[in-house]
Amino acid sequence: MWEKPRPEEEILAELEKALAKDYHFSGGRVISSMCTQPLEIAKRAHAMFIESNLGNAGLYPGSLSLETQVISAIGELLGGKGIAGGIVSGGTEANITALWMARNITGKKKVVFPKSAHFSFHKACDILAMEPVMVGLGDDYTIDIDEAARKADRDTAAVVGIAGTTELGAVDDIRSLSEATPDGVFLHVDAAFGGFVLPFLRKLGHAVPDFDFSIPGVSSLAVDPHKMGMSTVPSGALLVRDREWFRRIHKEAPYLDTLGQLSALSGTRCSAAVAATYAAMGSLGTEGYVRMVGECMEVTRHALSRARKLGIEPVIEPVMNILCLKVDDPCGIQKKLDAKGWKVSVAQNPASLRLVIMPHVTRESVDSLFAELECIMEGK
Numbered sequence: 498m499w500e501k502p503r504p505e506e507e508i509l510a511e512l513e514k515a516l517a518k519d520y521h522f523s524g525g526r527v528i529s530s531m532c533t534q535p536l537e538i539a540k541r542a543h544a545m546f547i548e549s550n551l552g553n554a555g556l557y558p559g560s561l562s563l564e565t566q567v568i569s570a571i572g573e574l575l576g577g578k579g580i581a582g583g584i585v586s587g588g589t590e591a592n593i594t595a596l597w598m599a600r601n602i603t604g605k606k607k608v609v610f611p612k613s614a615h616f617s618f619h620k621a622c623d624i625l626a627m628e629p630v631m632v633g634l635g636d637d638y639t640i641d642i643d644e645a646a647r648k649a650d651r652d653t654a655a656v657v658g659i660a661g662t663t664e665l666g667a668v669d670d671i672r673s674l675s676e677a678t679p680d681g682v683f684l685h686v687d688a689a690f691g692g693f694v695l696p697f698l699r700k701l702g703h704a705v706p707d708f709d710f711s712i713p714g715v716s717s718l719a720v721d722p723h724k725m726g727m728s729t730v731p732s733g734a735l736l737v738r739d740r741e742w743f744r745r746i747h748k749e750a751p752y753l754d755t756l757g758q759l760s761a762l763s764g765t766r767c768s769a770a771v772a773a774t775y776a777a778m779g780s781l782g783t784e785g786y787v788r789m790v791g792e793c794m795e796v797t798r799h800a801l802s803r804a805r806k807l808g809i810e811p812v813i814e815p816v817m818n819i820l821c822l823k824v825d826d827p828c829g830i831q832k833k834l835d836a837k838g839w840k841v842s843v844a845q846n847p848a849s850l851r852l853v854i855m856p857h858v859t860r861e862s863v864d865s866l867f868a869e870l871e872c873i874m875e876g877k
């Protein structure tokens with residue numbers, strides 16, 4: 498720790514220097530992240546609530562009322578009425594909390610989830626001493642329903658389906674998964690990425706199967722405003738069908754003004770994320786999200802057509818704005834692109850070059866990326 502106070506300009510200059518080393522979304526060269534530039538109004542809202550803490554909700558009734566409205570709005574977007582929930586730090590916390598609830602409600606330990614699930618489910622099992630039971634994927638890289646049905650038994654706490662897998666953006670058949678889930682077993686859907694994409698794709702006329710609370714068997718959903726919701730980091734949401742379930746993870750905190758406080762994994766909880774999500778959802782409205790998702794899909798299709806011109810095929814036809822390309826040596830290509838200032842990622846299953854076409858990725862940046870890719874493939 499520094500002994501003496503230091504001049505503010507010096508500190509700020511150091512911060513500027515560090516910030517300059519970070520990659521930024523402006524410029525459209527980061528094509529690997531599931532986050533994007535938050536809306537300006539979301540940033541302003543975040544700054545307004547910078548000192549508020551929903552972990553001590555009795556002091557922040559204003560923040561609490563915004564959270565209630567935000568959860569109700571996301572719940573409605575995802576086919577629910579009277580849905581309970583809270584804003585948490587992201588998909589990881591939402592998934593861990595959902596499994597924590599499932600374990601305490603059922604008293605069971607097994608968690609049945611697809612091989613395509615985000616690594617947060619392995620973290621959750623580790624922390625909660627639960628037993629991961631992995632299910633294979635079909636040809637379309639969604640969960641094998643028959644195998645899930647065989648593996649979900651009386652010792653199962655929760656079955657998990659993914660509405661928008663991290664690597665490919667594939668959407669599990671949640672209705673069939675619900676039918677395969679025994680009574681009394683929790684069905685959690687991880688829509689961390691897809692939650693702010695699929696409802697709008699449906700409005701654009703895409704054939705989007707039900708994946709949310711419109712299916713009566715769905716117990717809970719994770720959805721991240723800090724991904725396609727255009728809010729600030731750290732904004733995740735956990736939505737659950739029954740408010741009472743939060744009691745099963747409740748712990749007394751007599752020193753806090755916790756009246757009405759959500760029982761969450763975090764203690765101190767970021768009201769700024771709630772305000773930013775409220776601002777993003779209010780200022781875009783359904784129409785704004787439909788337009789934005791439509792633009793991302795249009796750029797994704799453009800990227801696919803550029804890939805095909807180079808003779809490269811996708812692993813699956815993109816369901817949403819994630820495109821995985823079958824190339825030889827994806828890691829080698831990723832390294833060469835990295836050296837030119839591009840950030841793309843590599844999917845493991847199957848090994849492929851993964852592009853996440855977020856709102857900051859434009860047609861022009863895709864054109865420049867493919868020009869670079871063409872040079873790399875020709876060994877130039």
Ligand SMILES: Cc1ncc(COP(=O)(O)O)c(C=O)c1O
Nearest residue numbers: 531587588589615663687689690
């Ligand atoms: C499907 C899915 N679930 C959960 C997560 C974890 O979200 P976070 O990084 O916000 O904790 C991600 C992150 O990419 C994801 O894609």
